[in-house]
């Protein structure tokens with residue numbers, strides 16, 4: 001695959017940055033990849049495992065001369081990192097991020113960036129419950145969505161180049177505005193994570209059960225909850241604090257529906273429960289029939305367009 005950028009700088013060397021690095025190497029998508037992480041320990045690990053062509057001791061050094069800078073830090077510190085790198089960015093460079101929340105990140109980062117630098121926020125919809133520099137792998141973005149959230153008036157060539165990088169890394173790219181992104185992600189990712197955290201917390205409160213039966217006999221549902229609830233606490237704290245309005249809106253609706261189902265169980269209203277579950281089953285089947293199940297074997301490979 002052809003090189004897309006001469007030099008790429010990755011700031012924050014965790015799951016997403018390390019996966020992107022390995023995907024860039026797999027595809028030959030950049031001439032050189034520099035990296036910077038705040039902690040000595042992370043930088044030492046990165047050097048040990050060959051993560052990045054050059055690991056730098058400062059963010060300034062990492063971004064100097066970079067054509068693309070990718071902010072891969074928790075969403076709560078995007079603004080502080082942008083302020084740190086801003087004076088050292090090359091004119092004409094593109095700055096992007098991989099944060100799970102977009103409107104708040106745009107508000108944090110945008111004001112720090114000098115004129116002549118293209119800011120194109122992004123979000124790969126791919127991850128795991130693992131974090132840190134050792135957790136990445138080249139295939140993470142294969143057949144997954146990556147959403148780009150360019151602000152109005154952004155240079156179209158800069159967008160096309162960033163799109164080519166993500167496509168080279170295996171992703172399907174789509175553009176979306178920030179508010180819509182944050183609402184969609186509140187429904188599909190942020191609220192579900194909070195529900196998983198809560199469910200695992202509830203099971204833990206019933207300690208007599210967790211110690212033995214819950215783990216031993218847990219079927220897929222609870223196992224998935226425990227996997228999701230093992231995700232990085234800093235990352236998820238920041239997600240909820242920065243996508244507050246959309247998450248609260250969805251959780252409000254969730255609570256109302258949950259109360260209605262609770263009432264149906266208490267009053268023995270089987271028709272209500274059956275009708276509800278029939279509706280939700282049709283949604284899942286609709287996703288599969290529309291070819292939108294990214295786990296399906298033919299997703300993005302000549303099947304229905306993702």
Ligand SMILES: NC(=O)C1=CN([C@@H]2O[C@H](COP(=O)(O)OP(=O)(O)OC[C@H]3O[C@@H](n4cnc5c(N)ncnc54)[C@H](O)[C@@H]3O)[C@@H](O)[C@H]2O)C=CC1
Nearest residue numbers: 012013014015016038072073074075099100127128131132
């Ligand atoms: N984990 C996931 O499944 C996904 C995460 N994201 C987003 O990607 C971003 C990174 O997440 P992960 O790679 O999972 O996190 P991670 O916890 O694996 O890595 C974050 C890295 O940022 C570094 N860091 C933290 N504060 C810093 C600072 N002030 N300056 C420099 N480095 C700093 C940490 O030391 C660590 O190396 C987050 O914004 C997250 O919302 C997006 C998609 C999926």
Ligand SMILES: O=C(O)C(=O)Cc1ccc(O)cc1
Nearest residue numbers: 100124125126127128129189
């Ligand atoms: O591991 C999982 O199930 C995920 O949901 C991964 C994930 C986490 C955060 C994102 O912003 C995007 C994807």
